[in-house]
Amino acid sequence: MSRGPVSEVPLHGGDPSVLRRLNSVATLRALRGGGEPTLSELAKQVGLSRPTTEGVLGELVERGLVEEVPPRSGAGLGRPARRYRFRAEAGYALGMEIESHRARIFVADLDGEVVGGHSVELDVDWEPPERLAAVRAAVKTCLARAGIERSALWAVAAGTPGVIAPDGTVAICTVVPGWQGLHLARELGRSFSCPVYVENDANLATVAERWRGVAKDVDDVIYVLAQLHTGMGAIINGRLxxxxxxxxxxxxxxxxxxxxxxTAALSGAMSPLDAGAGEGGGESSGGGSGGGRDAGAERVLDAAMRGDPEAVALVERLxxxxxxxxxxxxxxxxxxMIVVGGELTHTGDRLVEELRRHVRPLCLGPTRIEASTLGDEAVGLGAVRLALDQIDERLFSIETAS
Amino acid sequence: MSRGPVSEVPLHGGDPSVLRRLNSVATLRALRGGGEPTLSELAKQVGLSRPTTEGVLGELVERGLVEEVPPRSGAGLGRPARRYRFRAEAGYALGMEIESHRARIFVADLDGEVVGGHSVELDVDWEPPERLAAVRAAVKTCLARAGIERSALWAVAAGTPGVIAPDGTVAICTVVPGWQGLHLARELGRSFSCPVYVENDANLATVAERWRGVAKDVDDVIYVLAQLHTGMGAIINGRLxxxxxxxxxxxxxxxxxxxxxxTAALSGAMSPLDAGAGEGGGESSGGGSGGGRDAGAERVLDAAMRGDPEAVALVERLxxxxxxxxxxxxxxxxxxMIVVGGELTHTGDRLVEELRRHVRPLCLGPTRIEASTLGDEAVGLGAVRLALDQIDERLFSIETAS
Incomplete structure (x- = not known):
């Protein structure tokens, strides 16, 4: 349906380049929603004339964001109508989690479809240079396996423990050696030509749970990353x-x-009964610095997962x-809603059930407390979502010239 | 400056009633900003043609929102141009604070200019009917003194202690007798023909501090209403x-x-030295119900305000x-920023200084801690702002027909 020019609207001052951009963004949005509309369907949906839509599509095809798909052989006579689709493979987002003891990488297309992933163990005691080298190697492996060129990455995001300043510096961090004070966004940026963002790990897990986890479409969520260091993130009114x-x-x-x-709460309290590998499992193994993994605490978690009553009781007390x-x-x-994830929840539903029992009576409203459905992938997937959000912001911004 | 029709914009589907509303809202917004523009100035500012602007102004004048002001005698020849202004006196917002021991009423015009106010003492032990009757009488006095008709009120808002459900019911409240479970918005609504809103008192104080207090234009603020019951409110990203x-x-x-x-912390700890009016000032005067004022605590506050060292020390310990x-x-x-207000701050800057000393080291960022500049008026002024926001939402909504 073509419309004649509408009457005056005092929103943009009639700047023709702004109008062109508005039309382009509206068309891209319509295609991004999925499907393979014809020119006429698209024009109708967006509310533009056919010629305007055709012009916009030409520009989007040129930018590699849209392509014409083979026409469907219709029942009618004459040439079947041309159809168009959004090219989700026009670019990729890479998200990673960097912890004291592991790194996990995901790569996804512009629709958020995860097309590759790779995990590596890291040494808890590594200083930043070794840690970053291992992360770079893991990224390389991930991209190679997924068959994606580094130049096809449009944005990269990383989640890591600690307070992260807006510029991507790790402002405060006690669990990753040498991390505090590191300009992590810049360090990671050396490996990529696209923008690199860094965010607190619990914050990204929160984002992931709302994107594709148990908090899908919930606008006010707290996420508890229950692991040997416990962090929390919050989405308020739909925004991190x-x-x-x-x-x-x-x-x-x-x-x-x-x-x-x-960590200390778990490792110090367990009797040496289940000690297995020896090492004592004493009061202060690992020390108060909270430095990543703790052998004693690990053993308790492992034992609780096997159903050991003493270990289970410890987790419940925790x-x-x-x-x-x-x-x-x-x-x-x-x-x-409160979503609980992280390694401590690997002991099954016990931790979440106990938290429900103890947290609910302290809340004033009927807040739901749910176990994460994303498991260990929450932080990495949240990083992907953050990278995609940054890409979307550029794609759909009316101010930015393409 | 008149413009020809702009090219297509896919924002509203070209619905003419929506367009008319858009033009009306944009014109009203321009006038609301203050000043007394001429027709040409207004048309240029909003980006509409003179005839369209004239039509919109006619409608706004008819609705009582705008009036023509006497032309200024210009230096030029010919008839001076007609000028227009927003009629802030077209309607009024009434805001009130209802506490255990007092009610405070403010009435303001549509520009937020406070044009009347009235306070009354309430008996802490009053049940809701007596309390509400006293509030109604205070409203009547306030309106009469300000010379404002009740029918000129466009919105009313009240702040009160407790958790307030979205429908204006007091869901949880321990400090005002009989308050819990009361549908306060409905009870107050019996006295007004306009909408009545109810909100937590600390929340409204937060709104007031951002509107015209020390947190003006700060987008992330916590307000601490430090009184015999201490409440907190938060503005996040500029929104309550x-x-x-x-x-x-x-x-x-x-x-x-x-x-x-x-209360107990103050009243129980003070030695009977300063007891003055007798009454013992013992451990549990007032009881755990937290029921409003406590004579012992009052005495401590009074003494601290007079500079009594023992009382000051108690406030600091608090x-x-x-x-x-x-x-x-x-x-x-x-x-x-954290803003501290409420009765406990009447002891001068000591409480705020002590809070700075104790809270700052616990914060991770350089959060500012400031004393309220609105004093006892914060809750009532916040109620005015809430009522004005509701009015503005109706005035500037594009969906609502006038």
Missing amino acids: HRGRWGAAGEVGMLPELGLRDT AARMARGIAAMALALDPE | HRGRWGAAGEVGMLPELGLRDT AARMARGIAAMALALDPE
Whole structure:
């Protein structure tokens, strides 16, 4: 359906380049939604004339964002109508998680379809140069296996523990050696020609759970990354809440809220009964620096996963302790849902059930407490989503010239 | 400057009534900004033709929102141009604070200019019917003194302690007798023909501080209403954060965070030295119900304001205790600024200084901690702002027919 010119609208001052951009963005949005519309269908959907739509499509095809697909042989007479589709393979987003003991990489097309992934173990004691070298090697392997050129990456994002400043510097971090003070976005940026973003790991897990996890389409969510260091993230009104200095969600800094020294809580309390590999499993293995993995705590988690009653009881006691910190966050924000993920949830549903039992009575509303459905992939997938959001912002911005 | 019709814009589908509304809203917005533009100036500013602008103005004048002002005698020849202004006196917003021991009413015009106010003392032990009757009488007095007809009120808002459900019911409240479970918006609504909104008192104080207080134009703010019950509110990304069930900011529910039983902390600890009016001032005067004013606590506050060293020390100790709760909220949200107001700050800058000393070291960013500049008026002014926001939403909505 073609429309004549509409009457005056005082929104853009009639700047023709802005209008062209508006038309282009609206057409791209319509195609991005999926399907393979014909020119007429597209023109109707967007509310433009056929000639305008044709011009816009020509430009989008030239930019590699759209392609003509083979016409479908219709039942009618005459030439079947040309159809168009968004080229999700025009570019890729790479998301990664960098922890003390592992790195996990995902690469996805512009539709968010994950087309490749790779994980590597990292040494907890590695300093940044070794850690970054291992991450670079993992990225290379990931891209090679997925058959994707590095130049096809349009944005890269990384999630890592700690408070991340807006410029991608690790402002505060106690769990990855040498990480604090590192300009991680710049360090990673040396390997890519596209923009690189860095974000707190729990924040990215929150984003992932809302994107394709248990919090899908929930606008007010808290995510608890329950592992040997426990972090939290929040989405408020559908937007990730980073805070003024990237430090939102750090209520665990208050010692009385039971979120600190999770490792010590597990490793110190377990009797040497289940010690297995020896090593004592004493009070302070690993030390107060919270430096990544702790052999004693690992053993408790492993034992709890095998159903060892003593270990299970320890995990449950830990949940009771953590409840204060999670409740503080929930009382501050009053979210619709709290999602619990991270390694501590590998012990099965026990931790989440215990948290429900202890956190619910402290909340003022009927907040739902759910186990993550994304498991260990949450942070990496959240990084992919962050990279895609940055790409979308450029693609759909009306201000930016293409 | 008149413009010809612009080319197609796929934003509204060309619906003429939507276009008319867009033009009307844009013109009203331009006039609302202040000044007394001529027809030509207005047409140029909004980007409409003179005839269209003239038509829109005619409609706005008819609705009582705009009026023609006497022309200024210009230097030029010929008839001076007609000028127009927004009629801020076309309607009024009424905001009130209803506490256990007082009610405070403000009335403001559509520009937010406060044109009347009135306060009354309330009996802490009153049940809702007596409390509401006193509030109604205070509203009547306020309107009469300001010379404003009740029918000229376009929106009313009230702030009160407790968790307020979205429909204006007091869901949880321990400090005002009989308040919990009351559908306060409906009860107040009996006195007004315009919409009535109810909001948590600390939330409204937050709104007021950002509107015209120390947090003006700060987008991420926490407000601490430090009084015998301490509440907190938050603005996130420039918007009041109510939470899913209106319960955001209630970290004080966790007893270990030092925000509960503020009254008891003051009244129980003071030696009878300064008791003055007798009454003992014992351990549990007022009881755990937190029921509003407490004579013992009052005495401490009064004494601290007079500079009594023992009382001052008590207030400072209280600040150290409250710091945990405020820090929990700050760590959850990572705001740019924390504003401290409420009766406890009447003791001068001491409480705020002590809070700075105790809260700052617990924050991860350089969060500013400032004393409220609105004093006792914060909640009532926030109620005015909430009512004005509701009015603006109706005035500037593109969907709503006038």
